[in-house]
Amino acid sequence: MKDQTPAKPDAFQLSLLYFPLLYLLGGGFILWHLQGLAAGVMFALGWIYLLPPLLCRLVLALFGKPLTRDALPQSRSFRIWWFLTQLQMLFNRIGVLEELLRLVPGLYGSWLTLWGSKVSPFSFWARDILVSERYLLRVEAGALIASQAGLAGHIVNLDDQGRHHLLVAPIVVERGAILGIRSGLGPGCRVGPGEMLPAGRMLPPFSCWRNGRKQPCPH
Numbered sequence: 001m002k003d004q005t006p007a008k009p010d011a012f013q014l015s016l017l018y019f020p021l022l023y024l025l026g027g028g029f030i031l032w033h034l035q036g037l038a039a040g041v042m043f044a045l046g047w048i049y050l051l052p053p054l055l056c057r058l059v060l061a062l063f064g065k066p067l068t069r070d071a072l073p074q075s076r077s078f079r080i081w082w083f084l085t086q087l088q089m090l091f092n093r094i095g096v097l098e099e100l101l102r103l104v105p106g107l108y109g110s111w112l113t114l115w116g117s118k119v120s121p122f123s124f125w126a127r128d129i130l131v132s133e134r135y136l137l138r139v140e141a142g143a144l145i146a147s148q149a150g151l152a153g154h155i156v157n158l159d160d161q162g163r164h165h166l167l168v169a170p171i172v173v174e175r176g177a178i179l180g181i182r183s184g185l186g187p188g189c190r191v192g193p194g195e196m197l198p199a200g201r202m203l204p205p206f207s208c209w210r211n212g213r214k215q216p217c218p219h
Contacts, residue, residue, distance in 0.1 A: 009073065010073065010074070012079060012082075013073065013082055016082060016083060016086045017086070019086040019087070019089070020086060020089040020090050020093065023052075023090065024090065027043075027044070027047040027048070030043065030047070031043060031044055031047075048090070048097065049097075049101075049111065050114075052087050052088065052090065052091075053111065053114040053115040053116075053134070054114070055087060056084055056087055056088075056115050056116060056134075056135055057114070057115070057116055057135075059080065059083065059084060059087075060116050060135060063076070063080050064080075065116070065135065065136065065168075066078070066080040066081040066084070066168050067168055067169060067170075068081075068166055068167065068168050069167055069169075070165050070166075070167065071165070071166040071167075071168070072163060072164070072165065072166075073163075073164050073166075075166075077166065077168070078164075078166050081154065081166060081168055084133075084135065085132075088132075088134055091134075092132075095128065098129075099127060102125050102127070105121075106121030106122065107121075108125050109121045109122075109123050109125070109139065112131070112134055112137060112139075115134040115135040116134075116135030116136075117134060117135055117136065117137035117138065117139070118137070118138045118139075119137055119138070119139040120139060120140050120141040120142075120143070122141040122142060123139045123140070123141065123142070123143040123144070123145070123173075124143070124144045124145065125145045126144075126145060126146050126147040126149075126181075127147050127148075128147050128148045129145055129147070129148070129149050129150070129151070130148075130149070130150040130151065130152065131151050132150075132151070132152045132153055132154060133151075133152075133153030133154060133168070133171075136153040136168070136169070136170045136171060137151060137153070137170070137171050137172075137173075138170060138171070138172045138173070139172075139173045140173065140174050140175040140176075140177075140193075141175055141176075142175050142176040142177075143173045143174070143175065143176065143177050143178070143179075144177075144178045144179070145173070145179045146178070146179055146180050146181040146182075146183070146199070147181050147182075148181055148182045149179040149180070149181065149182065149183050149184065149185075150183075150184040150185070151171050151173075151179075151184075151185050152171075152184065152185070152186055152187065153168060153169060153170060153171055153187045154166060154167060154168045154187055155167045155186060155187055155205060167187050167205060168187055169187035169188035169205065169206065170187075170188070171185050171187070171188070171189050171190070172189070172190040172191070173185075173190075173191050174190070174191060174192055174193040174194075174195075175193045175194070176193055176194045177191040177192065177193060177194065177195050177196070177197070178195070178196040178197065179191065179197050180196065180197055180198050180199035180200065180201065181199045181200070182199055182200045183197045183198065183199060183200060183201050183202065184201075184202040184203065185197075185203050186202075186203060186204050186205040186206075186207070187205045187206070188205050188206035188207075188217055189203045189204075189205065189206065189207050189208070189209075189217065190207075190208045190209070190217055191208075191209045192208065192209060192210040192211075195209050195210060195211075195212070196212075197209050
């Protein structure tokens with residue numbers, strides 16, 4: 001009989017859970033000691049919006065994107081993905097930070113590009129959108145992402161031994177495509193040019209939406 005006890009996270013995974021809080025506290029500590037309103041505002045904006053994506057780009061340059069179809073927690077790909085996930089956690093927890101960027105047309109797409117994605121500044125993003133891998137998107141000009149849509153470039157599954165298996169792949173939304181309200185794309189998904197993914201429709205990993213229907217994507 002196989003052991004059904006779930007695998008426990010290691011020290012690396014557990015320690016990184018504190019990274020977002022320590023990052024926020026570290027920024028607050030430095031801000032407290034700065035002199036002048038202008039210097040404080042510039043530092044806060046850079047600490048929150050620029051340093052995380054720049055650190056992400058550094059990690060990607062050194063180790064590459066953690067693309068994988070079946071990575072275990074002890075693998076290199078899983079560890080890179082886990083670190084990049086914690087690097088984005090501040091924006092996952094405090095959604096208003098991204099909403100402020102969306103007030104300025106084109107700014108949010110440019111910011112996602114800074115993370116390592118390729119997002120046209122001429123794409124439109126509504127409110128309450130979930131993006132889990134900000135470095136793994138390609139969103140072309142004229143694309144429209146409706147409210148509460150989700151773009152999740154990863155999935156973690158459990159096997160019968162309680163081990164986690166990670167799947168990570170890019171997401172593509174082509175020119176003029178529309179993601180309906182509460183629709184969702186999994187890793188490796190693609191929505192074709194000018195297509196509309198209906199409201200509430202969820203595409204499983206490596207699915208394409210073309211000619212108004214779901215099709216398998218090559219992978």
